[in-house]
Amino acid sequence: MGRPKQFDPDAAVEQAMEVFWRKGYAGTTPQDLVDALGIGKGSLYNAFGSKHALFEQALRRYRDSQAVALIQMLEEPGPVKARLRKALELLARMDLADPYRRGCMAVNTAAELAGTDESATELVRRMFDRTEDALRALVEEGQRAGEIAPERDPAALASLLLNTLVGLRLMARVAEGPERIARVIDAVIDSL
Template sequence: MARPKQFDPEIAVDQAMEVFWRKGYAATTPQDLTDALGIGKGSLYNAFGSKHALFEKALHRYRDSQALALVELVGESGPVKVRLRKVLRLLAETDLADPDRRGCMAVNAAAERAGVDEVATELVRRMFDRTEDAFRALVEEGQRAGEIAPGRDPAALGSLLLNTVVGLRILARVAEGPERLTRVIDATIDSL
């Protein structure tokens, strides 16, 4: 007779996401995961198959919780440039307030795993695509409202905004304060 699971796999994925987000994939050991999840290595592998399979689940969880929240923020109502500035400032403030300075798990995964992990690379690419598409749509809205010049390429500006977010998330990991991030945000919004 099989023993019942002594842990909730959904909670375990959340806990694993926090470990991978803080330490990265390579620096996270199976022992780190078993300590965080409060389970033995056998239970870890029985439940998730491998460290990498758990990392994939953690990236999916991150996408479902954090990355989608950014897209929702972009979709709020109000003047486009005001919304964009609000989103960028919120990201910077959130990152600066994090005592672990984890940044963005998707950006971290891209920096660490791109080119060596096809699954993680593709998942992060899709997260970035979704974010860029939301920015492009917001630029188009701003063009229709007369806030952004109609001759500007919405796809290019969406890419610029995605690049700004990625850069902000990295800068925030080492920033001593908000000054540099604020300059980047202001320059980006002013360039639109």
């Protein structure tokens, strides 16, 4: 009798994140996960409990890698509008270059599961809140630096920027090229 195949749960969550990100929650079968992780179904369920529990871990992994990276870009030194433009343009380039056109896993999850999956909705809501908080801090910094008019409501601008970011990530999934996305980025930066 052979020894059971050992696997790294952390690497398994990373692989699962890639599958869920590409196929969505409903589109991912347990067999897809077994194939991607290289383990048996029994090991999958023993290690993670359920497909949904693994999805939640994958969504948290996405938050801890991808979503945090955006916030770090926004917190870099330099002019506020230039940082915002750089972050939006980088996300657009990444989305357009992705052969799977996955977009943003949080946005995809909101579109697929909001209103039907309470825990996934709450995870995404917290990611959006965290991003919006970072955008508000960026706007307030821009106001202190004189780049953004001080009478503008920072909370409203942060919500507008979050909405723009979500829309761009979704738009990039179907865009034929970068032109429309570039126009949106130009318009939102000019509106500040």
